[in-house]
Amino acid sequence: xxxxxxxxxxxxxxxxxxxxxxxxxxxxxxxxxxxxxxxxxxxxxxxxxxxxxxxxxxxxxxxxxxxxxxxxxxxxxxxxxxxxxxxxxxxxxxxxxxxxxxxxxxxxxxxxxxxxxxxxxxxxxxxxxxxxxxxxxxxxxxxxxxxxxxxxxxxxxxxxxxxxxxxxxxxxxxxxxxxxxxxxxxxxxxxxxxxxxxxxxxxxxxxxxxxxxxxxxxxxxxxxxxxxxxxxxxxxxxxxxxxxxxxxxxxxxxxxxxxxxxxxxxxxxxxxxxxxxxxxxxxxxxxxxxxxxxxxxxxxxxxxxxxxxxxxxxxx
Amino acid sequence: xxxxxxxxxxxxxxxxxxxxxxxxxxxxxxxxxxxxxxxxxxxxxxxxxxxxxxxxxxxxxxxxxxxxxxxxxxxxxxxxxxxxxxxxxxxxxxxxxxxxxxxxxxxxxxxxxxxxxxxxxxxxxxxxxxxxxxxxxxxxxxxxxxxxxxxxxxxxxxxxxxxxxxxxxx
Amino acid sequence: xxxxxxxxxxxxxxxxxxxxxxxxxxxxxxxxxxxxxxxxxxxxxxxxxxxxxxxxxxxxxxxxxxxxxxxxxxxxxxxxxxxxxxxxxxxxxxxxxxxxxxxxxxxxxxxxxxxxxxxxxxxxxxxxxxxxxxxxxxxxxxxxxxxxxxxxxxxxxxxxxxxxxxxxxxxxxxxxxxxxxxxxxxxxxxxxxxxxxxxxxxxxxxxxxxxxxxxxxxxxxxxxxxxxxxxxxxxxxxxxxxxxxxxxxxxxxxxxxxxxxxxxxxxxxxxxxxxxxxxxxxxxxxxxxxxxxxxxxxxxxxxxxxxxxxxxxxxxxxxxxxxxxxxxxxxxxxxxxxxxxxxxxxxxxxxxxxxxxxxxxxxxxxxxxxxxxxxxxxxxxxxxxxxxxxxxxxxxxxxxxxxxxxxxxxxxxxxxxxxxxxxx
Numbered sequence: 001x002x003x004x005x006x007x008x009x010x011x012x013x014x015x016x017x018x019x020x021x022x023x024x025x026x027x028x029x030x031x032x033x034x035x036x037x038x039x040x041x042x043x044x045x046x047x048x049x050x051x052x053x054x055x056x057x058x059x060x061x062x063x064x065x066x067x068x069x070x071x072x073x074x075x076x077x078x079x080x081x082x083x084x085x086x087x088x089x090x091x092x093x094x095x096x097x098x099x100x101x102x103x104x105x106x107x108x109x110x111x112x113x114x115x116x117x118x119x120x121x122x123x124x125x126x127x128x129x130x131x132x133x134x135x136x137x138x139x140x141x142x143x144x145x146x147x148x149x150x151x152x153x154x155x156x157x158x159x160x161x162x163x164x165x166x167x168x169x170x171x172x173x174x175x176x177x178x179x180x181x182x183x184x185x186x187x188x189x190x191x192x193x194x195x196x197x198x199x200x201x202x203x204x205x206x207x208x209x210x211x212x213x214x215x216x217x218x219x220x221x222x223x224x225x226x227x228x229x230x231x232x233x234x235x236x237x238x239x240x241x242x243x244x245x246x247x248x249x250x251x252x253x254x255x256x257x258x259x260x261x262x263x264x265x266x267x268x269x270x271x272x273x274x275x276x277x278x279x280x281x282x283x284x285x286x287x288x289x290x291x292x293x294x295x296x297x298x299x300x301x302x303x304x305x306x307x308x309x310x311x312x313x314x315x316x
Numbered sequence: 317x318x319x320x321x322x323x324x325x326x327x328x329x330x331x332x333x334x335x336x337x338x339x340x341x342x343x344x345x346x347x348x349x350x351x352x353x354x355x356x357x358x359x360x361x362x363x364x365x366x367x368x369x370x371x372x373x374x375x376x377x378x379x380x381x382x383x384x385x386x387x388x389x390x391x392x393x394x395x396x397x398x399x400x401x402x403x404x405x406x407x408x409x410x411x412x413x414x415x416x417x418x419x420x421x422x423x424x425x426x427x428x429x430x431x432x433x434x435x436x437x438x439x440x441x442x443x444x445x446x447x448x449x450x451x452x453x454x455x456x457x458x459x460x461x462x463x464x465x466x467x468x469x470x471x472x473x474x475x476x477x478x479x480x481x482x483x484x485x486x
Numbered sequence: 487x488x489x490x491x492x493x494x495x496x497x498x499x500x501x502x503x504x505x506x507x508x509x510x511x512x513x514x515x516x517x518x519x520x521x522x523x524x525x526x527x528x529x530x531x532x533x534x535x536x537x538x539x540x541x542x543x544x545x546x547x548x549x550x551x552x553x554x555x556x557x558x559x560x561x562x563x564x565x566x567x568x569x570x571x572x573x574x575x576x577x578x579x580x581x582x583x584x585x586x587x588x589x590x591x592x593x594x595x596x597x598x599x600x601x602x603x604x605x606x607x608x609x610x611x612x613x614x615x616x617x618x619x620x621x622x623x624x625x626x627x628x629x630x631x632x633x634x635x636x637x638x639x640x641x642x643x644x645x646x647x648x649x650x651x652x653x654x655x656x657x658x659x660x661x662x663x664x665x666x667x668x669x670x671x672x673x674x675x676x677x678x679x680x681x682x683x684x685x686x687x688x689x690x691x692x693x694x695x696x697x698x699x700x701x702x703x704x705x706x707x708x709x710x711x712x713x714x715x716x717x718x719x720x721x722x723x724x725x726x727x728x729x730x731x732x733x734x735x736x737x738x739x740x741x742x743x744x745x746x747x748x749x750x751x752x753x754x755x756x757x758x759x760x761x762x763x764x765x766x767x768x769x770x771x772x773x774x775x776x777x778x779x780x781x782x783x784x785x786x787x788x789x790x791x792x793x794x795x796x797x798x799x800x801x802x803x804x805x806x807x808x809x810x811x812x813x814x815x816x817x818x819x820x821x822x823x824x825x826x827x828x829x830x831x832x833x834x835x836x837x838x839x840x841x842x843x844x845x846x847x848x849x850x851x852x853x854x855x856x857x858x859x860x861x862x863x864x865x866x867x868x869x870x871x872x873x874x875x876x877x878x879x880x881x882x883x884x885x886x887x888x889x890x891x892x893x894x895x896x897x898x899x900x901x902x903x904x905x906x907x908x909x910x
Contacts, residue, residue: 005757020686097799097802097803098803098804099802117804119803119804119805119806119807120687120688120689120758120804120805120806121687121689121757121758121804121805121806122804124757124758125758125802125803125804129802141688141804142688142689142804142806143688143689143690144687144688144689145688179688182686182688206684206685206691207680207681207682207684207685207691207693208681208682208685209685211682211685211686212685212686
């Protein structure tokens, strides 16, 4: 059980659950394949017949129209049949367990499940219990992982920065609760980024995070110095409800990304954000819409990266 | 078995195609060998429309058996497909499945007025109703052989024969 | 019934016996060790050649799940599991539904357990009504009904003053108070140790200070009130050193650890193995090592199974939603043997932590094989290996981090009150 549950016996990707422990060859294959799909998404007819006749279930135990839509578009561009299930609103309230739901849908000859759940480890649990031949993509589980988001970030970074081996990357914001941050950290370190920093107040830091291979900063001026890539994280509003942060205003003042703070990074630094953005909380509009922002490219590349992941999984 | 000289065949193929060259003709090479040939033909025939390249991996019919090809390259069709007269270029014509996939992909870029097919070698063994318009030569090979076009570092083309490991690798 | 156990290797930690000697049992008592008494006519002779003979185990925490959670386990299933694990006396926490907070419930449980004629059951009475940490239970009445000690199980005291008063009241009657140190607000909704693994897996975490801060409160209060305090399920290195210091200062407290925690660490969670979702959480490797040392130097007095059978559905959930706990009755002995072999501790010392010491903590006269003692004993084959599989466990709970692992040592016979209640 403790060996990598995403890979089959031949070391091929069977499920995409986390970026942790994935060999660099698989990460690069996903990025390279996504390059080809970018070409497809730029055509008039943005569709290829690769997954014709395959059934892909969007299984969202935690609602997220935005993420669900990107997977839906990716699947449809591969000619797969897509079924969207907002499970939070249906069977779970009738007492059906998550695995019951999965078993029922498997009986409808599902080929792939895209799973989003509020609990860390939900996608792993499903992957362990689906029949052989059914693939699982983790579209975000609790605080644990969001591998396709991290991969599209890597794709975007490679597009703009070419070589991972000379980069300084900073992840800024709520590390403690962020599945995106965890997946980014594993992907960046595997791809050979020599310096990954996290910048956050101590209340939003996860214990022993430096064991994942990052350096911790609490001060933006120090943390942003000579940084080539800024990965902004979304700050959930509920963080202000408890005692983790006093106010959105104070957070913005010390950790929000403004032009002034961005100027502390490398001159040609790029800014990424997984969306949706809280303008005026973690990022200033001038930066979000500025010329160093590649946030809209991320959205475009996100489709190609998800097409690549689906295709590679279905082909294994 | 004595294989024909690829460079010689290319010269012959070029000459067979030359009478049909017109300003509205576009060439599209199929990765990998077809693109090498198309680059040479494009220059030697003085084609004016920019050269197109296709990787038909996303349109193949063997995805369920063998998955995605290890290295997929981006297709690029830099001319208007609607109403164009296209000559598809491949290195070796065999079952016809690659041509079927490539044709399908072309139609996702638009509606060409016509598509013709050119290949350096026709080795027979068609599994689909595909006909060839321009061919360097025709040779007969047993099913378990794989004929591959290769390009050395000086850009010279040559043919090699291999034992087939996988029926679907062509 | 007269039983003659011959040729066995007798280990009795309390009396320091560790030698091949015969045991003679009559009328439920140990009547002779070594030479056969005159006129002893055995109705059953057990040849224990190559086997170990030692006192039946005393387990300080066994959830029998009755009343209220019969779908997880029943008295019948768990009592069978207990004797199959060589356990002849067990204390059950009050966290049933309803909790063991009134004499009628306790009498019923005692009665049901007695009628099964297996291990002796010692209910731990609830300290507060409904385990809510607000109002005291009728401790003296509960004591008369059969509660030997009082505790809160995993339920917190929200109010420190209530905690102090509960300890004072218990001290009035000389009752022992059992507490698991955990600060409820620091633990919050955590499900795993606040360390590398929780960070990697994105699991809500319980910091070590949730244990140590509560521990310091309990230690100070024990001093203040003079209550007899037993600390349940210590999990951290820091906790162990605080208890060591308190004992050195002359405070009479005792302490136990769950057997899982002397073997496992946060690393065993792997990729969200819900069988490793335990209370308290599995902590770091250095914490585990400190627990092992604490046991060896006597800071920790006893090892318990912390048996918590969980139904399969409650484990087939994402880690954080799964129910905590593991089955343990049938693993305790093998896991203690494993620990003693790994740490090169003589078995006689290791056995003390599951016989004499827990008996002392419970204040009951079992866990030894002195002349005249109740004939609760276990005959054990230390060289038989077995695989931990759902099908071989008698407990209704099949949940354990050791599923699929091969363990050493199998109980051959268990005797309670001089009768054979388990034979394999």
